[in-house]
Amino acid sequence: MSExxxxxxxxxxxxDHVLLRDHARTFLRREATPNQExxxxxxxxxxxxxxxAGAAGLLCLDVPEEYGGGGGNYGHxxxxxxxxxxxxxxxxxxxxxxTIVSAYIAAYGTEDQKRRWLxxxxxxxxxxxxxxxxxxxxxxxxxVRTTAVREGDHYxxxxxxxxxxxxxxxxxxIIVAKTAPAERAKGISLFVADVSDDTPGFARGRVLKKIGxxxxxxxxxxxxxxxxxxxxxLGGAEGQGFFQLMNQLPRERLIIGxxxxxxxxxxxxxxxxxxxxxxxxxQPIIDFQNSRFELAECKxxxxxxxxxxxxxxxxxxxxxxxxxTASMAKLYGSExxxxxxxxxxxxxxxxxxxxxxxxxxxxxxxxxxxxYGGANEIMKLVVGRGL
Numbered sequence: 001m002s003e004x005x006x007x008x009x010x011x012x013x014x015x016d017h018v019l020l021r022d023h024a025r026t027f028l029r030r031e032a033t034p035n036q037e038x039x040x041x042x043x044x045x046x047x048x049x050x051x052x053a054g055a056a057g058l059l060c061l062d063v064p065e066e067y068g069g070g071g072g073n074y075g076h077x078x079x080x081x082x083x084x085x086x087x088x089x090x091x092x093x094x095x096x097x098x099t100i101v102s103a104y105i106a107a108y109g110t111e112d113q114k115r116r117w118l119x120x121x122x123x124x125x126x127x128x129x130x131x132x133x134x135x136x137x138x139x140x141x142x143x144v145r146t147t148a149v150r151e152g153d154h155y156x157x158x159x160x161x162x163x164x165x166x167x168x169x170x171x172x173x174i175i176v177a178k179t180a181p182a183e184r185a186k187g188i189s190l191f192v193a194d195v196s197d198d199t200p201g202f203a204r205g206r207v208l209k210k211i212g213x214x215x216x217x218x219x220x221x222x223x224x225x226x227x228x229x230x231x232x233x234l235g236g237a238e239g240q241g242f243f244q245l246m247n248q249l250p251r252e253r254l255i256i257g258x259x260x261x262x263x264x265x266x267x268x269x270x271x272x273x274x275x276x277x278x279x280x281x282x283q284p285i286i287d288f289q290n291s292r293f294e295l296a297e298c299k300x301x302x303x304x305x306x307x308x309x310x311x312x313x314x315x316x317x318x319x320x321x322x323x324x325t326a327s328m329a330k331l332y333g334s335e336x337x338x339x340x341x342x343x344x345x346x347x348x349x350x351x352x353x354x355x356x357x358x359x360x361x362x363x364x365x366x367x368x369x370x371x372y373g374g375a376n377e378i379m380k381l382v383v384g385r386g387l
Contacts, residue, residue, distance in 0.1 A: 003086075004269055005303060010310040012075045012317055020061075020072075021079045027056050028087035036361065039091040039215030043207050044168050047127075049092070054124025059098050063106050068119030074251070074316040078258050078309075085262035088270070088358045090365035091215025096165045097121070099255045100248070101130045104174055104190065108235040108244050117172060117192065129170035131161035131221050132245070141176065141245060142184040146223065148177035148191060150230065155179075155191060157201075157226040163372075167204060167219030171195065175223065176245070179238045188241035190234040193226065201226035212364030249374065250326035254312050256373045257326075257333025260366070261305040264340040267362050268298050271344040274359075278348075291347055298340045305336050324386045331379035334369035341366050 001018075002008055010017075031052060032045075039045050053059055061076035063069020070076060077099045084094055102121045105113060120126040137143045146159025157177055164170075173193045180187030195202045205220025234244065272295060275286035285291050312329045315321040341363050345352040352359050370376045 002265070004265055004299065005306070008303070008306070010075075010306075010313070012310060012314040013079075014075075016072070017075050017079050020076055021083060023056070024058060024080050024083040025086070027053070027058065028083055028089060032084070032089040032092060033087045036089065036091060036215065036358075037356070040355075040361070041214075043214060044217035045092050045215060047169055050097075050124040050127050050169065052124070053092075053094070054122060058094075059124055060102050060106075060118065060122035061098065063102060063118055063122060067106070067114050068122040069106070070122070074254075075313055077255065078313050081255055081259045082262040085259055086266045086269075088266055088362070090213050090263075090361050093165045093216050095255050095259060096130070097128050100252045101128045101174060103251060104130070104234065104244060104248060105192065107248065108190075108240070109192075110236050112231070113192065113234065121172070126171040127166050127169040128172040128174070129164050129166035129221075130174045130176070131164055132176045133161060133163045135160065135162050142188070142242060144176055144178060144188065146175065146177040147181055148175075148179050148189060148228070150179070153230050154227045155230060155233070157191065157193070157223045157228055159223050160205075161221045161223075162205075163208065163218060164221050165216055165218055167221060168207070168217035173221065174234065175228075176241060183239075185242040186239050188245075189238045190241040190244055191228050192232045192234055193228050194232075199226070211367055212361065213368065246323075250321045250323050251316065253326040253330035253373050253379070254309075254316060254321060256369055257329035257331075258309050258313065260333035260337030260369050261302060261309050263362055263366065264298075264305070264337045265302045267341045267344040267359060268295065268302055270359055270362075271295060271298075271347050275347055285347065294343055294347060298343055301336055301340060305333060309333060324383055327374070327379040327382040330373055331376050331383070334366075334376060337369055338366045 058080055061070035061072045062074055065071035081095055105117055121128055134144055148155040148157045157175060173195055175191045175193055177189060178187050179189040201224050203222040205222060208218045275291050276284050278285050312325060345359050345363050348359050351357055354360055
């Protein structure tokens with residue numbers, strides 16, 4: 001049940017989703033909400049938090065049970081992402097680990113690869129990241145320069161990646177590399193590397209200082225003759241990486257939209273509470289017409305966006321979410337998130353500009369949503385092609 005919309009039920013939500021929502025809400029508000037400032041100061045969540053989330057059954061929820069996952073559907077992932085936002089958490093990179101990257105292994109891994117890696121990802125014993133972006137390559141993934149050269153039963157990987165979420169905690173990294181540098185899309189392959197700080201040829205670069213999401217461990221990664229067993233080539237065949245990436249993008253882009261609107265909802269809730277407590281000119285600021293009008297418009301926009309996201313989640317559950325619709329979800333969700341949170345912050349006045357205020361952390365965390373997962377200009381291009 002939504003606190004802002006108590007009579008609203010998503011079209012896809014079953015009794016199982018409701019139970020998960022209650023469980024996730026209790027866990028996150030106990031384990032995540034109180035730690036936001038500390039995690040931001042240390043630029044990462046506690047490593048033990050991943051294990052606790054796994055023990056609570058909150059990871060890899062739509063991975064089949066035979067591989068250690070929850071055996072659910074995309075809606076279960078969406079529930080946890082929504083509750084993360086409503087817990088005002090801007091630190092834990094759940095969706096990178098669970099919704100996005102683990103899904104590559106579940107979708108394309110060989111039977112051996114699934115059994116080797118997914119159980120540890122579901123339990124939180126291992127954390128996973130994906131190394132796509134390079135210093136000179138963002139949305140144009142066909143232009144990656146990292147190379148992987150076959151040498152007997154291993155590949156030798158060289159290159160560097162940046163803006164890697166979970167870069168500090170990652171025990172597994174899916175590396176996007178060129179196995180045929182002369183080709184573009186057909187020359188890309190994905191490799192799953194088991195890494196630690198002692199792995200020869202692997203190095204974690206500096207912790208990157210960001211505008212927001214400072215509790216998320218974001219780093220540079222370097223590969224200098226990193227040897228990866230040939231059996232770690234995702235799916236077992238070279239040249240499939242670009243198509244694997246493209247086929248998973250709708251899933252990634254939708255969860256960005258879902259998380260964006262959930263955070264906008266959290267911002268409206270926080271602002272309503274503040275407006276009832278904060279007094280100016282002898283009355284609560286909620287009693288001023290401007291405050292009520294602003295919050296009324298924000299509430300209406302959140303509900304409209306929620307219904308669109310829920311339509312898309314249902315399509316993901318049904319297996320017919322297309323690239324264009326997912327791109328609209330990412331575009332619309334992230335744009336509305338930034339706009340609504342900005343309007344809410346204004347009602348906090350100067351306090352809203354202080355990072356000790358949750359609304360300030362929501363505001364600074366929102367901006368990147370229009371960039372990663374494919375910049376919003378790319379989303380417009382994707383949607384525009386279908387006009």
